[in-house]
Amino acid sequence: MQKHSILLSLVLVAASIGAYTSDFTIEDLQALPPFEEKIFEWDVNDRIAWLEKKRTEPLSDIERYRANRMLAGAYYYERRDEEAAKICRTTLPIKQDYQYRSWCVDTTIEIPTMIIEEKLKIAADAELSKHFAQAAWALTQAGWTQSQVGDIAGAFATYEHALKIIPKDNRELLFNTMFNTASMYSVHGDNDLVRKAIALLTDLKKEARADIEIAQKSNDVNAINLSKSFIEIANFNIGIAYTLHLYEYREALKYFDEIKEPSQYVVPAYSFAAIAAAELGEKDLVQLYISSINEREDPNPVVNQYLTCYRDMAQFKFNTSHSIDSCFNLSANTTTEVTVDVYKRLSDANIPTIELRALRKLKELFVGKIEPELKKRASAAASSTELQRLETENQLKSEILEKERELKLATEKEKEIQLRYFAAMFFILLLLVYLILARFRQKRKLAEQFEALSLTDGLTELGNRRFLENNITRELAYIKRHHKFDHTSMLGIFVFDLDYFKKINDTYGHDAGDKVLVEFSRRLKSAIRETDLLTRWGGEEFVYVARVKTENEITELAERLRNIIKEPAFNIGEQQEISVTSTIGIVKFPFFEDETLSVPWQQLISLADLALYWSKQYRDGWGLIVNKGINHPDEIKDILQLPLEESISSNRLGMVSSFENKVEK
Numbered sequence: 001m002q003k004h005s006i007l008l009s010l011v012l013v014a015a016s017i018g019a020y021t022s023d024f025t026i027e028d029l030q031a032l033p034p035f036e037e038k039i040f041e042w043d044v045n046d047r048i049a050w051l052e053k054k055r056t057e058p059l060s061d062i063e064r065y066r067a068n069r070m071l072a073g074a075y076y077y078e079r080r081d082e083e084a085a086k087i088c089r090t091t092l093p094i095k096q097d098y099q100y101r102s103w104c105v106d107t108t109i110e111i112p113t114m115i116i117e118e119k120l121k122i123a124a125d126a127e128l129s130k131h132f133a134q135a136a137w138a139l140t141q142a143g144w145t146q147s148q149v150g151d152i153a154g155a156f157a158t159y160e161h162a163l164k165i166i167p168k169d170n171r172e173l174l175f176n177t178m179f180n181t182a183s184m185y186s187v188h189g190d191n192d193l194v195r196k197a198i199a200l201l202t203d204l205k206k207e208a209r210a211d212i213e214i215a216q217k218s219n220d221v222n223a224i225n226l227s228k229s230f231i232e233i234a235n236f237n238i239g240i241a242y243t244l245h246l247y248e249y250r251e252a253l254k255y256f257d258e259i260k261e262p263s264q265y266v267v268p269a270y271s272f273a274a275i276a277a278a279e280l281g282e283k284d285l286v287q288l289y290i291s292s293i294n295e296r297e298d299p300n301p302v303v304n305q306y307l308t309c310y311r312d313m314a315q316f317k318f319n320t321s322h323s324i325d326s327c328f329n330l331s332a333n334t335t336t337e338v339t340v341d342v343y344k345r346l347s348d349a350n351i352p353t354i355e356l357r358a359l360r361k362l363k364e365l366f367v368g369k370i371e372p373e374l375k376k377r378a379s380a381a382a383s384s385t386e387l388q389r390l391e392t393e394n395q396l397k398s399e400i401l402e403k404e405r406e407l408k409l410a411t412e413k414e415k416e417i418q419l420r421y422f423a424a425m426f427f428i429l430l431l432l433v434y435l436i437l438a439r440f441r442q443k444r445k446l447a448e449q450f451e452a453l454s455l456t457d458g459l460t461e462l463g464n465r466r467f468l469e470n471n472i473t474r475e476l477a478y479i480k481r482h483h484k485f486d487h488t489s490m491l492g493i494f495v496f497d498l499d500y501f502k503k504i505n506d507t508y509g510h511d512a513g514d515k516v517l518v519e520f521s522r523r524l525k526s527a528i529r530e531t532d533l534l535t536r537w538g539g540e541e542f543v544y545v546a547r548v549k550t551e552n553e554i555t556e557l558a559e560r561l562r563n564i565i566k567e568p569a570f571n572i573g574e575q576q577e578i579s580v581t582s583t584i585g586i587v588k589f590p591f592f593e594d595e596t597l598s599v600p601w602q603q604l605i606s607l608a609d610l611a612l613y614w615s616k617q618y619r620d621g622w623g624l625i626v627n628k629g630i631n632h633p634d635e636i637k638d639i640l641q642l643p644l645e646e647s648i649s650s651n652r653l654g655m656v657s658s659f660e661n662k663v664e665k
Helices: 002-017 026-031 044-054 059-077 083-090 098-108 112-128 132-150 152-165 172-186 191-217 221-246 250-257 266-279 283-293 301-316 325-329 337-346 353-401 404-456 467-482 501-508 510-527 550-567 601-615 634-639 643-647
Strands: 491-499 535-539 541-548 569-571 576-578 583-587 621-627 655-657
Touching: 002 112, 044 059, 059 083, 059 112, 059 576, 083 098, 083 576, 098 112, 098 132, 112 132, 132 152, 132 172, 152 172, 152 191, 152 576, 172 191, 172 221, 172 467, 191 221, 221 250, 221 601, 250 266, 266 283, 266 301, 283 301, 283 353, 283 583, 301 325, 301 337, 325 404, 337 353, 337 634, 404 467, 404 655, 467 491, 467 535, 467 601, 491 501, 491 510, 491 601, 501 510, 501 576, 510 535, 510 541, 510 550, 510 569, 510 576, 541 550, 550 621, 583 601, 601 634, 601 655, 643 655
Parallel strands: 583 621
Antiparallel strands: 491 541, 491 583, 535 541, 569 576, 621 655
């Protein structure tokens, strides 16, 4: 009975997901006027209660559809998947409503193959209607799920098709998809596909360099820095491909050498560069890389442990008295791929005691980790095979009894040889399958660690510039989407700069400066919501993005954060405390009263920067830049080239600040 119930549930899900309403169109939905009630100003539970009540009232079909999809979206973003799924099963989506369709796929389907199928359908429909960016995004989601279930060939094809249809002017989506595709090639491919990944990353670098040339003509500093960050990440990943997958160490060093201070990739890049140089027999080069790291550590303890091990092995190549204890104390969470690689290298050390320890570690790894998984994976198959073997044996015995007695010994001996042969072949095949699966799984885990590294600032553990680039467009889209129904939602975009930070470094040293940055990040992070974006933009600059309701809420938030930073004093060690203040430049989004006018997020950051530098003349406060006389986004580029005072005097921009008593009238 239970099996029939499960099958019936799967049939119902499959039937509902593939169906769409034809009673109205996406144009009908977009033509509806917004609700009179300002529901997006309410607490989320009040908003959900209001929508629940609203959809029971007398409404037209399209109005009821809107209420239901908005309620499903509210549940989805609150991670109340079961309640969202109930709506999806009773309110079929419009075929062109790609967002609602995606919500329903994510909340009603648990089987990965079905998720892949539906995401591919969404992508195909979006591509057919020439919404290529939405189609490409759906393809990347499908490709990732394909890789998780082991359909590597399908994932390759999906990512490659996404690359073909992405609009070339959507640089962020294009570059991120190129990175994801290259990672797929490196993690799951053979040597030919690893080289294909390197070629793809090389193409990405060419595109980014072309973007830099264009940005330099307009002196767009943010665009230049963005493109430089993409080039830096590409160099790091190419170096990793040559070091971990192709073992072409000379080529790896060319790319690791492109990574310079103050990059967050210096510690991991130079650690891998050290082992590459050691494999090439270049002792002086090994010491140069290690001294450049200057005892800095990776913030991830697991990663830091094996990076330390690789550096120790590099030095051990030339000095066998150098300690390699770090390699024999790897975390249990270290990927099997790294662990095996380390102990294989040490098992070739030509020092019997080291080789023996390494071989024992390999044995421990097999007994403690690989063998249990092997038994677990093999148990079901083994029991089934054993049953078939016994049935075959009984059949052979019954046939043997009918044969002549003088043939019995020869027949039993032949049967025993066959059984041993089949058992050996079965074990070899099972071991081969396990090793292939383990290789894919461990490479994927290692890739995830490198991906986390590429999105996190190594010192403060906040998101870095690339993390902001990946997420700020989502926040802008959220505000645009909600402004169709509610005009009070907005974003506050804050750029923080620590006052007199260079003086702190010069007076107390860079270690003290690092402690100030870490404590500054901790205070801000503890004072904001988990849904807000807080990133280290570079040096002593930080970018914070928050959803707010009013301009007053922006200024109140700025003042509260300013005070949290200012008090109490910062402890920099050795019982020393110093006073630290910050200056904040702010811009709000939407920037125009006409909400159909769009402003690239890079220009919003530049406007906040403009407010920051105006405020730096007073320090320890904040300044909010406001639009007074700019009517079109094309004017912003010219505004950014002018002194802010000139734009204020011409009544094109205005400033609201905490320095009202300091500004000369």
